[in-house]
Amino acid sequence: MTRLPVTVIGGYLGSGKTTLVNHLLRNADGKRLAVLVNEFGELPIDEDLIIGKEGDVIALAGGCVCCSYGDDLTGALIELAASDDPPDLVLLEASGVAMPGAIAGVLGLFDQFELTGIVVLADAQTICKRLDDAYVGDTIRRQVRDADLVLLTKVDLASEAQTSNAAKRLAEFARDAQLLSVANGEVDLSIITSKMAVNWEHGAPLVPKHDANIFVSRSMILPDAVTSEALKNWLEAHAGTLVRAKGFARSKSGGMKSVQLSGDQVTVADVDDQPKAALALIGLRDGSAETWLGADAVELLASIEAA
């Protein structure tokens, strides 16, 4: 059975979900998208994209559709799964206070769907203030924690300081998510829908090619010579230039360790399974990180090994 790929798009009110979805519909590369929204009113699909509307379904240009699920998400999914003419991809827009992880959990109940990942949007101008809000701060943190990819939106409207502060705040709890900054809601569909969870063992984290992108990242397999102790020292020395880092390396005593940098803190922990020794780094483009992230791999590894 072919499973229908679904991308969950979450984020608080005003985080730019509408703009993003319209951009994706406009640049679908011939793919037939089905957009599931909580309610139509929240998603004013650009007029020129709409061909017709019937009940809960809006027909869109290029064979795309937009459906509102109101308060019955599972019902809408059941119907979609039974469709004779399934779309190529489903974009499921969560409501502003919904937990996207919980929605992804519902998808997991159906064999007919395959989750490509959870994208959570945050408005660069307002996210810091919202995170400190007594009512919704923890809700937004939980949404971001659910994310595989965090899009920092509206960077074209935000000041540089706002953008960089927002990135730092989000990186504190965005776990293993990629953080990508976005102007005008313009992100490639391929980035939104690729398997986004960072594969820390093998591949490189996704590095989107986007002018507004303020992050640089790099990943590599670590040779045995790099110990977890050396990695910890090196990360501590470079903490100021990095947003996030995570790696696996063997300690001098022989055990496999995970080494993570979050904020200014480096934490080392035992790992149960035996991942390959590897490292992924994310830094701010405007910081000195750009220099070393672009450095020759041999030199970089030597510098870590010697730390």
Add this chain to the structure above:
Amino acid sequence: MITIYRAKTIITMNPANAEATHVAVRDGRILGAGSLEDLAGWGEHTVDERFADKVLMPGLVEGHAHTMEGTLWRHTYCGFFDRTDPDGKQWDGLKSIDAVLERLREAEAKLETADEPLPGWQLDPIYFDNERVTREQLDSVSRDRPIGVLHASGHIMNVNTKALELGGLFKTGLNHPGIPLGPDGYPTGELKGPDVMTPIGIHVGFDRDMLACDEKGLRDFARLCVRAGVTTVADLAARLNEDAVTMMLKVTGEKDYPVCVVPLRFFHGLTPQELVDHASELKERRTQRLHLGKIKVVADGSIQGFSARLKEPGYYNGAPNGLWYVAPEQLQEIYERALERGLHVHTHTNGDQATELVLDLMEKVLPKHYQADHRFTLQHCQLADAAQFRRMAKLGMCVNLFANHHFYWGDEHYNLTVGPERATRMNACRTALNEGIPMAIHSDAPITPLGPLFTAWCAVNRLTASGRVQGEYERIDVEDALYAITLGAAYTLKLDGEIGSIEAGKRADFAVLEDDPRNIGSDRLKDVRVWGTVQGGRIFEAAAQ
């Protein structure tokens, strides 16, 4: 045609004319209450003696219930407490899981076709030391037909293997917080939350829309109302699509439909603009027995489900804070638009942070969208503290407190959810009245049984199921409690000019009682026997229902 009813006594709830022996009724309206002599002046009349040995009160007003209870009674009752169905049959409470399984077996034996589902309701494992019902136990009732039992909270369901198979969930490798797995890696059959209940619920005989009430259900619910002395009931809340409205108009318009239903439009799935537009349209279609056009918003979840939004210091057991079901910005927009259009909004808040949010928003929007008599009402509002009640008073808000909850789940709150101090002050009726806030108390039926006199008993005595008095200070007098289930509740529905007391010009809605609730003893208030009701001058005997 004037009928003057003689009663043993009439408790009018009109302080200027507190007690009477007779009430005169013409065309479903009250001409007055007083002595026969007072009323004879209205002209030619017949004196009706049928209530001569009864006590009349204003028809009781249930300010927060769900008509879906009417449909639930077609399923097997699995609750811990005795409960009466629409036919008047009393179902014994089931005191063990074995007893639940036995009742399901009896119901199963009566099913005619082999694959017919077997739905049950009102299971509450907290009374079985939280021992959970398993898939295997339900399989012992039947492995061949789907079985599902809804919990009393309405948020959890237990199902058997067949139900999981039909829903495609009988497999290993599931990873969802609402689906606990057994040691074999398969679901235990417990399903938590609507997201996971819905796809299975449709296979075990529950409607996908759990709030939905069908035609028969609406009639059955009305019979429960008659047994409880209720003549007006608020249905919080319904989606009220065109089919549902047409059905409700038809059923409530039937000449012997015995209750006025006040269905509130549920906010979910609509933008604030769409919501107020729909509520305005519905308001235009109001009838005598279908009072359409009000709005219900849900701000947070439930305390026992740990999904209510709490202020510091949060949950007693350290659980993380709960969930918002509406964004503050959306809630503000709903309030603003509703105030502009003169629409009446009731907001569910359980946790005190949710209540705080509503108060903050009201403070913000009221100066801009002034409405002198908005009567926006906080529903449940279980955890509000004294400072919040003071703010409610200043903001002109009403409150409908969940007195029954205190009895059924008070021990749970004391031991687990919010701890002794806050459990002791929960559903603070005394404080609300002290602050002069118009107050109702409610059952949230089917969550707890419909019965305003029982609800009044809960508020007066504040006993928990284990028999402890929890929060003596927040107890209220019988008189205050009777006010809360009549005029108090009517006020929160903006119907206090029409119902809630027995006085000239109001609708002839009476609760007909065998006992006087003022004299029976506050500890026996729940035992007051209900003969039936009079609604709009029409007489409905409970025993005939």
